[in-house]
Amino acid sequence: MKLLVNFSDLRAPLLSALAFILCGAIALPLLPIWEGAIRLVAAMVLLAALPPSAMRKSVCVVFALLGTISLGAWGSNLVQHPFAHIIHALTDVYGQPLTVFSDSALLLFDMMCATGLCCIATGMNWQRDRLVGMYTGSALVFWIWTLFALGVNLLFRGEQSHFAQMITGASGWATWVYWAVLPVFLVRSEADVRRLLVWAGAGGLITGCIVAIQWIVGDFSYVLDAPDLTNYFYRVRGTSYYHAPATYALVLISGVMLALVQKNSSKSKWQIGLAVAFLVGLIFINGTRALSLALLLGSFVVCIGALRQRNYMLLLSAVLVMSFMSSGIFYLKPANVAVESAEAVQSFVQANSDRALLAMSGLKLLPSLLWTGSGIGLLELPLSGTVFNGARCTYSTHVLYLDIILMAGVPALLALLAMCFIAAWRAATDSILAKGRDTNYRALALLAVLVMFSVGCLFLPQERNYLIGVTFLIASLALLRPGKEPAVKQPALQHGWALGMIAFGAVGWAFVTSPAFVFPAVEFVAKHGASVIDNDEQVMTTDPVMKPILQALLNLRGATDAKVLLLPDNVNALPKDNTWVLWSPARDFAYLQLRNKLGYQVYRQGGDAPSVRLPHNWWVLDSSQPIVDTLYVGMQPIISVPIQELGKVELVEGAKPLGEYIEGLPLLYATEDQELYWKVQFNECVPHPFALSIEPEKEKKGYVKGISQAISDNSAHTSIVSIASKDFPPNTKVALTGQMETWPNRAPSAAVKGRIDTMPVWRLADMDYGSGITWDAEDNFSVLFAFSSDDMPRIGVYRMVAMNRMGVALGTEYSWVVEGSTDGDVWKKIDSRSNVMLSHDPSKPSAFVMQNEDSLRYYRITFLASKGELNGISEIELYPVQ
Numbered sequence: 001m002k003l004l005v006n007f008s009d010l011r012a013p014l015l016s017a018l019a020f021i022l023c024g025a026i027a028l029p030l031l032p033i034w035e036g037a038i039r040l041v042a043a044m045v046l047l048a049a050l051p052p053s054a055m056r057k058s059v060c061v062v063f064a065l066l067g068t069i070s071l072g073a074w075g076s077n078l079v080q081h082p083f084a085h086i087i088h089a090l091t092d093v094y095g096q097p098l099t100v101f102s103d104s105a106l107l108l109f110d111m112m113c114a115t116g117l118c119c120i121a122t123g124m125n126w127q128r129d130r131l132v133g134m135y136t137g138s139a140l141v142f143w144i145w146t147l148f149a150l151g152v153n154l155l156f157r158g159e160q161s162h163f164a165q166m167i168t169g170a171s172g173w174a175t176w177v178y179w180a181v182l183p184v185f186l187v188r189s190e191a192d193v194r195r196l197l198v199w200a201g202a203g204g205l206i207t208g209c210i211v212a213i214q215w216i217v218g219d220f221s222y223v224l225d226a227p228d229l230t231n232y233f234y235r236v237r238g239t240s241y242y243h244a245p246a247t248y249a250l251v252l253i254s255g256v257m258l259a260l261v262q263k264n265s266s267k268s269k270w271q272i273g274l275a276v277a278f279l280v281g282l283i284f285i286n287g288t289r290a291l292s293l294a295l296l297l298g299s300f301v302v303c304i305g306a307l308r309q310r311n312y313m314l315l316l317s318a319v320l321v322m323s324f325m326s327s328g329i330f331y332l333k334p335a336n337v338a339v340e341s342a343e344a345v346q347s348f349v350q351a352n353s354d355r356a357l358l359a360m361s362g363l364k365l366l367p368s369l370l371w372t373g374s375g376i377g378l379l380e381l382p383l384s385g386t387v388f389n390g391a392r393c394t395y396s397t398h399v400l401y402l403d404i405i406l407m408a409g410v411p412a413l414l415a416l417l418a419m420c421f422i423a424a425w426r427a428a429t430d431s432i433l434a435k436g437r438d439t440n441y442r443a444l445a446l447l448a449v450l451v452m453f454s455v456g457c458l459f460l461p462q463e464r465n466y467l468i469g470v471t472f473l474i475a476s477l478a479l480l481r482p483g484k485e486p487a488v489k490q491p492a493l494q495h496g497w498a499l500g501m502i503a504f505g506a507v508g509w510a511f512v513t514s515p516a517f518v519f520p521a522v523e524f525v526a527k528h529g530a531s532v533i534d535n536d537e538q539v540m541t542t543d544p545v546m547k548p549i550l551q552a553l554l555n556l557r558g559a560t561d562a563k564v565l566l567l568p569d570n571v572n573a574l575p576k577d578n579t580w581v582l583w584s585p586a587r588d589f590a591y592l593q594l595r596n597k598l599g600y601q602v603y604r605q606g607g608d609a610p611s612v613r614l615p616h617n618w619w620v621l622d623s624s625q626p627i628v629d630t631l632y633v634g635m636q637p638i639i640s641v642p643i644q645e646l647g648k649v650e651l652v653e654g655a656k657p658l659g660e661y662i663e664g665l666p667l668l669y670a671t672e673d674q675e676l677y678w679k680v681q682f683n684e685c686v687p688h689p690f691a692l693s694i695e696p697e698k699e700k701k702g703y704v705k706g707i708s709q710a711i712s713d714n715s716a717h718t719s720i721v722s723i724a725s726k727d728f729p730p731n732t733k734v735a736l737t738g739q740m741e742t743w744p745n746r747a748p749s750a751a752v753k754g755r756i757d758t759m760p761v762w763r764l765a766d767m768d769y770g771s772g773i774t775w776d777a778e779d780n781f782s783v784l785f786a787f788s789s790d791d792m793p794r795i796g797v798y799r800m801v802a803m804n805r806m807g808v809a810l811g812t813e814y815s816w817v818v819e820g821s822t823d824g825d826v827w828k829k830i831d832s833r834s835n836v837m838l839s840h841d842p843s844k845p846s847a848f849v850m851q852n853e854d855s856l857r858y859y860r861i862t863f864l865a866s867k868g869e870l871n872g873i874s875e876i877e878l879y880p881v882q
Contacts, residue, residue, distance in 0.1 A: 010048050015186040017041050019199035020498055022473060026203030026249055027506040028239050029466045032074070032096070035175050038469075039067075039113065042178040045185050046116045059112065066109040073102030083526070094377030094465075095172040097164035107167045110174035114143050118177065121184045132184060135422045135479055139180050142415035146173050146376070149408040153375040162378055169376030169407070172465060179469035180419065183476040193442070193477050197259050199499075200470070204253025205275065206503050207246060210510045211238045211282050221515035221626050223585040224333055225611040227600050233333050234586070235286055237515065239506050242626075247286050248456060248467055251295050252449055254279040256474065258302070259445035273317065280321055284328055290459030292328030295321065298452035305432045305444040355398050355459070357383070362397035365406055373407040381406075400457035400468075423475035424450045430481075446478035520582055520628035521549045527623075528580060528630075529557040538579040540567045542587040546628075550582070571597045574615065574633075581618070581631040583610045603748055603766040616791065619744050637690035637739040639797055639879055641847040642666045646689060646738045647682040654724075655734065663836045664800075664846030666735035668697060677724040678736055685851045687796045687881045689738030692723045697733040708739065740849070742879040746793050750785040750859075750878075764876045769842035772803045772874035775863075777811050781871070782862040785878060786824070792855040795820075796881030799847045803872030804840035811871040814838050815864040820856040827860065838873075845877065 018041055025034040043063050050056040077098050097103055118140035126133035150170045154163060187193055214220070214236035222235035222243050238246030257275050262268040283295060299321040306315035361381050365374075374380070380393045396403055404413045427450065430443035453471045513519050532539060532554065539554070539562070541547055547564045554562035567581055568574070569591045575581070588595070594612050601613040609620045610629050619632040643649050644661050651657065654676035655669035682688055693708040709723045728734060747765035754761035756773055763771040764783055775781040787793065798818070803810055818831040831850035839846040859878065863871060 019196050023199040023203035024502050025466050027206040027502050038178045042113050046113055049120050066105045069105040070102050073098045095168035097168040100164045103164045103167040106171050110171050114174045114177040117181045121181050138415045138418040139177050143177050145411045146408055149372040152372040165377045166375040176469045180472035187480055189482050200256050206506050207238045208279050208282050219514050219516045220586050225585050229589050239510050247291050250279050250283050251291050255445050255449035259442040261441040287328050289329050292325045294452040294455040296325045297455050298448040301448045301451050308432050358397045359399050362402045369406050371409045373409045376407045379406050423479040427478040449474050515627050517545050519625050525553040525557050533559050540565045541582040542567050543584045569593045577634040579633040583629040617743050635741045637741045639740045639742050640737040641849055643736045643738050645849040650679040652677040664848050666737050668733050671728045671732045686849045690741040691739040693737050694725050694734050740797050742881050745877040747878045750787050754783040769874045774870045774872035777866050777868040777871045785859045787857050792857045793880035794855045795878045797849050797879040799845040799877040801845045801874045802838035802840050803874045811866055811868045817862045819860045821858040824858050
């Protein structure tokens with residue numbers, strides 16, 4: 001079968017557009033932009049391949065209609081929710097769902113386009129080049145099975161709220177098909193292959209330059225601290241949202257650069273050699289164990305080819321890379337405690353055990369998801385509750401092969417593996433298995449790229465989505481044997497301005513999203529700028545580079561002559577109240593006195609806190625950026641408690657309760673219309689809240705925000721407060737909570753004691769929901785929190801999370817008594833609860849308010865005997881009130 005239209009006029013600009021998109025996807029991996037661009041090129045190629053008839057006009061009209069629907073929904077959501085939209089667009093690795101209607105329109109577009117391209121490519125190559133036909137046929141099988149698995153999950157397994165996510169995920173996989181098939185249509189000569197490889201290499205070098213600059217200026221996105229300041233672990237992220245994808249791109253492009261070597265050009269060999277050495281050096285300092293192993297094995301493939309063709313200079317270079325990268329496989333990340341050299345092997349195994357648990361959890365799901373999976377983008381992997389701060393599920397096994405099976409079934413994975421194997425076989429026959437002594441640098445290098453990708457997929461999740469598509473384009477280039485057709489003229493798009501535009505955009509994006517300097521300042525001013533201005537709060541930072549950025553942004557927000565100070569390295573000069581602090585762990589070396597005086601903080605909630613042991617009135621607040629910690633000195637209305645803990649609640653209108661109230665957990669209501677109204681009568685014996693909030697139930701997606709109403713001093717004393725809202729659509733699940741103004745959790749600063757010989761009781765206050773203790777349910781168990789004599793807090797709110805570990809039968813109801821004492825001898829009862837179903841979810845701890853009018857040194861919680869074999873608690877938190 002031959003193409004039904006002459007590509008002589010259209011092929012050149014489309015090939016140039018593909019090269020531009022390829023470079024942009026590597027240098028500036030913004031998924032929505034490049035996925036939309038690759039769809040446009042794919043649609044134009046398909047339309048050109050169809051005969052000039054009424055059918056082609058009809059397809060063009062349908063494409064335009066579907067594209068307009070999808071683009072309109074995307075633009076509308078961007079205008080309505082700009083900040084949330086951009087964050088979701090950059091971080092949702094399976095694509096950003098909008099509405100079922102608009103996402104279905106996009107999927108229909110992809111169904112027509114991807115299926116048509118695969119059918120035409122398979123038909124026109126089946127006789128001419130059987131391997132190419134098998135390759136595109138495998139892409140067709142992968143796509144058809146993806147659609148079949150999607151249909152099965154939509155009909156039999158999916159909830160309606162998950163439809164948009166599954167549809168969007170399938171559309172994301174369609175872009176892999178576009179990347180794989182488009183070169184089959186557009187590449188006609190060796191010059192075309194070289195053009196695509198040059199633009200891929202340019203994208204990799206842009207990424208490499210940005211990574212190098214970030215290392216030079218200290219713009220780190222990942223910092224692991226250690227008791228010894230010299231053992232800190234740093235990484236940068238380039239233009240990606242995480243350092244591993246950026247380094248993964250450098251690994252793949254290092255092989256692409258080798259493919260550009262020209263046999264008879266010494267100048268070319270030295271230039272490419274320097275570029276590869278530059279990339280390998282960056283991979284070494286910014287890599288991971290998995291990527292070091294991938295590059296080592298890719299270099300081993302190059303060694304085999306060089307030895308086979310007796311190219312000893314290439315052999316020596318590959319051996320040097322292998323020896324260089326071998327040390328990157330067995331390094332240990334710093335731990336919160338020192339590790340002796342004799343324990344190095346055990347520590348290395350422990351460092352990888354959490355990832356191994358992910359794979360084992362995925363394997364347990366295989367029998368039930370073997371053929372059609374659970375739906376793309378909906379993988380919920382159950383966890384044991386002992387890792388990742390007690391998380392009960394996650395979205396990936398961190399093994400791409402296993403992820404694909406669990407989302408779309410074994411046939412989808414087999415089709416993708418067939419594509420990789422066919423491309424690798426062609427590259428191997430053209431290099432390692434070829435007769436003669438001339439080295440085919442392109443085939444050998446692209447074979448190494450495919451090997452590195454295959455090895456990396458054993459350790460990396462589907463969050464490297466854009467790199468999967470790029471790799472399938474490289475696989476197509478390894479497969480194709482273009483003829484002697486002369487190269488097409490370079491259109492204007494290939495000129496320097498196009499490359500400059502990508503480089504400028506990548507550098508600009510890296511600056512705006514700078515994880516150490518700019519983005520933390522932008523997020524802080526967006527979230528807390530109004531509070532700073534309205535309450536005349538002080539702002540301090542540990543980084544002098546961030547200081548002028550914060551000042552400028554606060555002035556733009558409306559502050560008059562904003563002042564941002566550097567945090568002093570002096571315990572006596574630390575702020576006492578009403579102050580925000582932005583702490584960068586990369587600047588820990590400038591705060592030696594604070595480290596020495598305050599000590600090293602071993603236990604931190606989720607690991608997100610400074611390495612310095614903070615004063616008792618310093619909060620660590622949540623943030624979406626990865627490195628700089630946002631701290632607040634003073635009381636904050638952060639802790640939410642069920643409104644039933646504070647008094648009597650009378651629902652007036654607009655919602656109905658869902659179930660019965662469970663002590664410590666907010667009662668959910670279903671809205672019946674947009675007018676909600678409650679009446680609350682506070683209990684005078686317990687602390688009153690700072691504000692009342694109506695919060696929607698947290699779901700995976702959504703833009704519905706909660707509302708909050710501050711409680712004035714007068715209304716708090718009158719004990720009756722009304723709260724109303726018109727901001728929620730019908731059938732929204734909401735909860736009414738009280739925002740308590742407290743100081744931070746004090747349990748970690750106490751000496752924790754209890755009578756259990758088998759496990760350390762301090763796990764109850766180590767700020768890790770993945771740890772905890774168990775005891776015999778038939779016995780009473782007491783845990784004592786002892787504070788120092790000059791630190792006697794008045795605890796008014798406490799929270800608990802019950803242990804819930806896979807395979808361990810634990811009690812479901814708990815009863816306890818809370819007592820307090822000033823001397824440890826005379827105790828008074830403060831609070832008691834009976835038969836309470838405690839939360840097992842670390843994100844939703846059970847919260848309780850108690851009547852305590854005294855500042856006490858000792859607090860004792862005694863859990864009473866109950867039915868069953870074991871009881872267990874993961875964490876106890878104690879919050880002081882005014």
